[in-house]
Amino acid sequence: MSYELIAIFMFMSMMLMLLTGQRVFAAIGVVAAVASLLLWGDGAIEMPFNAAFKLFNWYPLLTLPLFVYMGYILSESGIADDLYAMFHVWFGGLKGGLAVGTILLMVVISAMNGLSVAGMAIGATIALPEMLKRGYDKIMITGVVQAGSSLGILVPPSVVLVLYGMIARQPVGQLWLAGALPGLMMAGMFILYIVVRCHFQPHLGPTVAKEERDIPMKDKLKLLQAGITPFLIFFFMTGLFIMGKTSLVESSAVGATLATLAALFRKRLNRKVMEETIRKTLSISCMFMWVILAALAFGAVFDGIGAARAIESLFITNWNLTPWEVLIMMQLSYLVMGMFLDDTAMLVIVAPLYVPLVKILGFDPIWYGVLYTITCQIAYMTPPFGYNLFLMRAMAPPEISLMDIYRSIIPFVMVMTLALVLVMVFPQIALWLPHYVYSK
Helix, strand or coil, X not given: CCHHHHHHXXXXXXXXXXXXXXXXXXXXXXXXXXXXXXXXXHHHHHHHXXXXXXXXXXXXXXXXXXXXXXXXXHHHCCHHHHHHHHHHHHCCCCCCHHHHHHHHHHHHHHHHHCCHHHHHHHHHHHHHHHHHHCCCCHHHHHHHHHHHHHHHHCCCCCHHHHHHHHHHCCCHHHHHHHHHHHHHHHHHHHHHHHHHHHHHCHHHCCCCCHHHHCCCHHHHHHHHHHHCHHHHHHHHHHHHHHCXXXXXXXXXXXXXXXXXXXXXXXXXXXXXXXXXXXXXXHHHHHHHHHHHHHHHHHHHHHHHHCHHXXXXXXXXXXXXXXXXXXXXXHHHHHHHHCCCCCHHHHHHHHHHHHHHHHHHCCCCHHHHHHHHHHHHHHHHCCCCXXXXXXXXXXXXXXCCXXXXXXXXXXXXXXXXXXXXXXXXXXXXHHHHHHHHHHCC
16 A cells, blocks of 8 residues: 555544544544554554653643633633623723624633633623623624634634644744734734724614713722733733743743732632632643644654655646645635634644645745634634534524524634735734744
């Protein structure tokens, strides 16, 4: 059997296992283990051990549990609720103001947690009911929550970019900095869309009643002080890193410590909060470590059989495609897979093939990591089986139907596609900040 057929067989076997409901790390790890044993015999036993040591020797991996912990302790202690209360009062007088505040809330939650699920949970349980109660259009605000929560895998500290960095062997610090400006740009584009649309269709986002907003300035400033805590933690943490005062791991430790002190200062740090935070942190961190371990073993097999070179030969030599045409085909494949798989599964399946190909084609792997992440965001919201669509269906109030959810994402997917095109055409949107910081 040729190596090309072996690669196709491995890929199809893994897809079949994923479609039967197996866990991502189990499906990938089993296929990698069986293939390596069949190809190289008993010597392949060393592969998982080598992958494990490579994983545990990767110092930046310490940032993963620390950032996840930071996000969960701020969420479980209710500091995220304070943030939305601040947006409610300060932005309520603007048409569509609560929707704008929700996007800003999602950005902060993303900066606290690095996962889209956390933003979706907070947006669907806190922001969505509040906006529905105040007469906001249910279709528009459903799209707002979904689009805003998708920023969690792009805005640092993105856990997905940690996984990409491990598999692609790229520095996580540069990847996070590369995702910062595109993430903020996309959030700004969402806000601009909401403001413009609500200006021409005020009934979609009416202002909050004046009596709800007309509170003493002392109370407004108190709300501002309570809600601005996550911003201060994030800017203090990233500011030290950008100024070169702390390393990436030290910055994550600073963020986790400040979040704990903030919860303690608010007198919300109790046994229940700590138990929930630690349990969720351990669950998420262990899941990602198993996935990375399986991905390293799978990638080693693909490297060993020369699958990347075979794809390069197919695309460039046989099909005569230009590097940009190959890149576009790769992005389209993510959109198709995103209808059925989450971002972790997509990355682990194709990274061993695509990342070496990106380097061969002469593209920057840091820039490509941002392209992959934005494409995942779009795939998350693409019918019929987008990951975020069904997550929203599970969390949304009963008056929001699945068809409402499908309709809600159309304008936001268009905005995200525009953002993807801008980053592709102007790579410096992603690359300027990491180049500036690391050249100092």
